[in-house]
Amino acid sequence: MKDDKESFFVVRKGDLVGVYKNLSDCQAQVGSSICDPPVSVYKGCSMPKDTEKYLLSCGIRNALYSIRASDLTGDIFGTLVPCPFPQHPSARGEPSGETMTKKWSQEVAWSDYGRTCTLEFDGASKGNPGQAGAGAVIRSNDGSMICRLREGLGIATNNAAEYRGIILGLKYALGKGFTGIQVRGDSNLVCMQIQGLWKVKNQNISGLYEEAKKLKDRFISFEINHVLRDLNSEADAQANLAVDLAEGQIQEEIDK
Known part of the structure; x- marks a missing residue:
């Protein structure tokens, strides 16, 4: 997937959600310890204006986890696709490019990323x-x-x-x-x-x-x-x- 100016990344970690404007910021903040809550990573093509205003009103700035997943609806970000990060073996049966509009309760686990x-x-x-x-x-x-x-x-x-x-x-x-x-x-x-x-x-x-x-x-x-x-x-x-x-x-x- 290409990383363009309009794309964004949505990360859910436990009950907290973060939004990132580029892949490197997203990658740097996704914890890899097995002690962490499960992590899901998705990519969107263009964030709706209303969504961006809503997130700012909730305090999300500078790619920080600052909103609870329970405060979001399942379709607030529009269409999301899975981000091509390493996945837990149990999640690999799902085609990596398949379009998803999953509820936040459906997790794609993040596996250990290096040492x-x-x-x-x-x-x-x-x-x-x-x-x-x-x-x-x-x-x-x-x-x-x-x-x-x-x-x-x-x-x-x-x-x-x-x-x-x-x-x-x-x-x-x-x-x-x-x-x-x-x-x-x-x-x-x-x-x-x-x-x-x-x-x-x-x-x-x-x-x-x-x-x-x-x-x-x-x-x-x-x-x-x-x-x-x-x-x-x-x-x-x-x-x-x-x-x-x-x-x-x-x-x-x-x-x-």
Whole structure:
């Protein structure tokens, strides 16, 4: 299928629906972890004007999941055809080009897209700014530990340390050949800025933001979510251990 100016992509992930203007944005946001809800991907040729106005009124902007499937009717997007992403074997019996106007309850499952992992990140600063460290934890899709990472940062702010934590983890994952990643952290600032929801106003972290964004864009599948601090304890522990390391010193603990 050709990707033209009028085409758009509709993605349902669990009970949330996102609309994308190009294939690369769609591809980058479709999570591939087996822990994710099932994902359906469809392509439309030309979005009706009334539909676009309706979606904007519901808060969909910049290709974000921000509307519930229960708020949509089955034909709001007009005619949709399946998008040629990898499918679960149970879905391959359906011709890939067959026109569909399916209800949202009918799912086309998204299979694992390359090698995927989960990254938990955090940063610590004793003084803000003060002696700082970055921490990251890499897990496989089943939740088992792959590696614990920590890096000494010297003097840095807490926000800078948290950015260094995500950068540390992304570099490790790319170096190990992972093509898909789910990122979790308790820094609302980092998560919101990486998603493009908040502007980067602090010049001291703008360079770190750009570095993290470039690393993010090298993954085929990328997703980032904010979690509560008590759900990020492993990465927090690594960041606090890293405070005592020399600036630039990186330690790895690999589970065998």
